[in-house]
Amino acid sequence: MSIITEKLRDLANRGETGLITYMTGGDPDINSSRSILRSMANAGADIIEVGLPFSDPVADGPVIQAASNRALANGATARRILQMIAEVRQEVSIPIVIMSYYNPILQFGLQEFCVQAQASGVNGIIIPDLPCEESELLRIYADKCGVDLIPMVAPTTTPERMETICSSARGFIYCVSVAGVTGVRDHIKTDLHALSSEVRRYTNLPLAIGFGVSGPGPARDMAPFCDAVIVGSALVELIAEQKYEEMEKLITDIKAALQ
Amino acid sequence: MLDSDVLKMYAQEGYFDKYGGRFMPETLMPALQELERAYIKAQTDKSFIRELAWYLENYVGRPSLLYPAQRLSKHLGGARIYLKREDLNHTGSHKINNTIGQALLAKRMGKTRLIAETGAGQHGVATATVAALLDFECVIYMGEEDTVRQHLNVSRMELLGAQVIPVKSGSRTLKDAMNEAIRDWVSNVDNTYYLLGSVGGSHPYPVIVRDLQTVVGRETRQQIVELTGRLPDAVVACVGGGSNAIGIFHPFLQDLEVELIGVEAGGEGLDSGRHSAALNKGRPGVLHGSFSYVLQDQEGQISEVHSIAPGLDYPGVGPEHAYLKDIGRVRYTSATDSEALEAFKLLSITEGILPAIESAHALAEAVRMASSMTADKIVVVNLSGRGDKDVESIVGYKGGHI
Numbered sequence: 001m002s003i004i005t006e007k008l009r010d011l012a013n014r015g016e017t018g019l020i021t022y023m024t025g026g027d028p029d030i031n032s033s034r035s036i037l038r039s040m041a042n043a044g045a046d047i048i049e050v051g052l053p054f055s056d057p058v059a060d061g062p063v064i065q066a067a068s069n070r071a072l073a074n075g076a077t078a079r080r081i082l083q084m085i086a087e088v089r090q091e092v093s094i095p096i097v098i099m100s101y102y103n104p105i106l107q108f109g110l111q112e113f114c115v116q117a118q119a120s121g122v123n124g125i126i127i128p129d130l131p132c133e134e135s136e137l138l139r140i141y142a143d144k145c146g147v148d149l150i151p152m153v154a155p156t157t158t159p160e161r162m163e164t165i166c167s168s169a170r171g172f173i174y175c176v177s178v179a180g181v182t183g184v185r186d187h188i189k190t191d192l193h194a195l196s197s198e199v200r201r202y203t204n205l206p207l208a209i210g211f212g213v214s215g216p217g218p219a220r221d222m223a224p225f226c227d228a229v230i231v232g233s234a235l236v237e238l239i240a241e242q243k244y245e246e247m248e249k250l251i252t253d254i255k256a257a258l259q
Numbered sequence: 260m261l262d263s264d265v266l267k268m269y270a271q272e273g274y275f276d277k278y279g280g281r282f283m284p285e286t287l288m289p290a291l292q293e294l295e296r297a298y299i300k301a302q303t304d305k306s307f308i309r310e311l312a313w314y315l316e317n318y319v320g321r322p323s324l325l326y327p328a329q330r331l332s333k334h335l336g337g338a339r340i341y342l343k344r345e346d347l348n349h350t351g352s353h354k355i356n357n358t359i360g361q362a363l364l365a366k367r368m369g370k371t372r373l374i375a376e377t378g379a380g381q382h383g384v385a386t387a388t389v390a391a392l393l394d395f396e397c398v399i400y401m402g403e404e405d406t407v408r409q410h411l412n413v414s415r416m417e418l419l420g421a422q423v424i425p426v427k428s429g430s431r432t433l434k435d436a437m438n439e440a441i442r443d444w445v446s447n448v449d450n451t452y453y454l455l456g457s458v459g460g461s462h463p464y465p466v467i468v469r470d471l472q473t474v475v476g477r478e479t480r481q482q483i484v485e486l487t488g489r490l491p492d493a494v495v496a497c498v499g500g501g502s503n504a505i506g507i508f509h510p511f512l513q514d515l516e517v518e519l520i521g522v523e524a525g526g527e528g529l530d531s532g533r534h535s536a537a538l539n540k541g542r543p544g545v546l547h548g549s550f551s552y553v554l555q556d557q558e559g560q561i562s563e564v565h566s567i568a569p570g571l572d573y574p575g576v577g578p579e580h581a582y583l584k585d586i587g588r589v590r591y592t593s594a595t596d597s598e599a600l601e602a603f604k605l606l607s608i609t610e611g612i613l614p615a616i617e618s619a620h621a622l623a624e625a626v627r628m629a630s631s632m633t634a635d636k637i638v639v640v641n642l643s644g645r646g647d648k649d650v651e652s653i654v655g656y657k658g659g660h661i
Binding site: 054055056057058059061065072077078102103104105106107108128129130131133134151152153154155156157158161165176179180181 | 280281282283284285286287288289290428429434435438441442445446447448449544545546547548553555557558559560561
């Protein structure tokens with residue numbers, strides 16, 4: 001079993017909901033990123049998503065767009081971010097997942113990227129602009145390297161698509177809580193119970209809900225419907241202001257709410 | 260009304276050989292599939308075909324003229340140049356051929372809100388126009404830089420009842436407007452139709468927009484035969500995303516004796532790094548939902564691009580053009596900002612026609628070609644839009660020395 005799946009199943013067996021935290025790699029620069037990754041792990045994250053910055057992030061709201069711009073302006077590249085992950089790998093034992101748009105990975109070389117990701121200690125890849133129709137080749141390479149290609153489902157996903165997506169899923173199912181871009185929201189209208197039951201009809205893999213989770217309260221509200229919650233923009237906002245202690249505290253508080 | 264080989268393209272499931280595809284967030288995939296189904300249904304629906312034909316004739320003003328540019332041809336002393344006058348369409352460019360068709364499709368799909376990206380503002384105006392005509396709410400995304408250099412079109416859109424949102428991210432031009440339109444669509448996909456203006460983007464857009472623009476080429480083919488008794492030697496069109504070019508090229512693809520030439524924006528020169536010539540200088544990658552030639556750096560980050568023509572100022576190009584380049588059926592060249600300006604001036608003073616600065620790129624190539632061709636040769640140029648919108652920025656260009 002993949003170590004990502006195993007991690008989330010272990011938590012579920014202990015009655016806990018997992019916490020997946022997101023950071024943009026290289027934001028604001030590679031050195032800070034390295035220590036942010038360490039602090040996220042120390043503060044209680046169960047899995048960390050490291051974003052590769054992209055010039056045209058169409059699935060992201062203003063907070064993560066700004067983070068991508070900061071990272072790119074300070075010279076972040078896929079290689080440097082993988083190198084940074086490799087450097088902290090001895091200290092950080094929890095699963096690490098790369099989140100990237102497709103083009104940077106395509107230009108890196110699909111196979112080469114999977115090889116390098118695996119060598120750097122990356123356990124999974126999430127690509128928001130790579131739907132199941134286009135993902136077969138990358139999944140073949142990722143499978144060979146033992147890296148999970150984690151798919152996304154959305155509130156708009158039809159049952160037929162859900163079945164197709166789940167049938168080739170690895171690691172966990174990334175469930176987008178709202179039709180929209182990343183970013184903190186006050187209120188989520190989606191019927192998460194219905195969405196998660198629908199996903200669970202087609203797979204036994206763990207299910208993580210992301211997009212819009214701002215703090216312990218909303219995370220606790222989501223917990224009944226998933227195995228993990230994903231928190232991104234709320235943390236990236238604090239990183240933007242270099243409020244690293246507050247970021248750690250937010251992680252600790254959310255994790256406590258999920259236990 | 261649709262070409263028979265359109266259906267052949269469908270057999271390839273959204274690809275033109277290896278180019279195309281649908282690289283979009285999952286949230287939008289069901290909407291793209293719904294759009295594809297609705298379009299396939301509409302294609303064989305007689306009432307849709309009739310309705311579209313009616314609007315093209317009675318509202319857009321089709322067929323547009325194929326005009327023999329005799330003074331320009333005489334001035335150049337070579338081939339005879341004919342201009343396909345898409346600038347004479349209602350709203351002043353070829354863009355309305357597409358927006359009227361897609362808006363009718365959106366109506367059938369029960370959508371109530373149209374959104375679009377625009378560069379020069381021509382597609383934005385054409386979208387705002389059909390939104391007014393067919394009673395849609397309308398939001399247009401336009402790069403902040405473009406709202407300045409094309410502010411006349413911003414006012415036109417607002418007068419037509421559309422909301423124009425200046426996009427402040429990235430290079431503040433067409434690419435960024437498209438990012439923002441996609442973000443809007445992801446967030447409002449239930450009631451919103453994304454009316455894409457060019458042949459880029461995710462499948463099925465490159466096919467839908469191409470089909471709706473082929474009216475230009477079908478008319479041209481018929482008109483040139485009526486006027487001259489034969490097919491032209493060459494057809495020239497400018498290429499940004501590539502909709503006017505694919506529209507006029509497509510009905511000639513099987514006529515191998517007709518040379519097809521796409522003209523990209525050479526900006527300050529292809530070696531200056533300041534241009535928008537994706538087919539000439541880019542390499543294959545994924546941008547805005549399709550795999551095609553893209554101007555990008557080694558890391559796959561999309562490049563900042565430049566052109567005097569806001570409608571060509573885009574780092575990507577439609578996937579069908581990538582395919583036509585690779586098989587060698589279309590020759591893709593470029594014209595610089597100053598060559599386009601020269602052509603703009605030349606057409607203005609020889610024929611009394613102000614071309615859009617985008618279309619002036621195609622003219623620049625025709626000017627280059629025509630003078631070395633004999634007088635029995637025929638070159639057709641797609642005059643895709645009119646230049647009123649460009650007057651201010653051209654007068655302002657390089658301190659007013661036009």
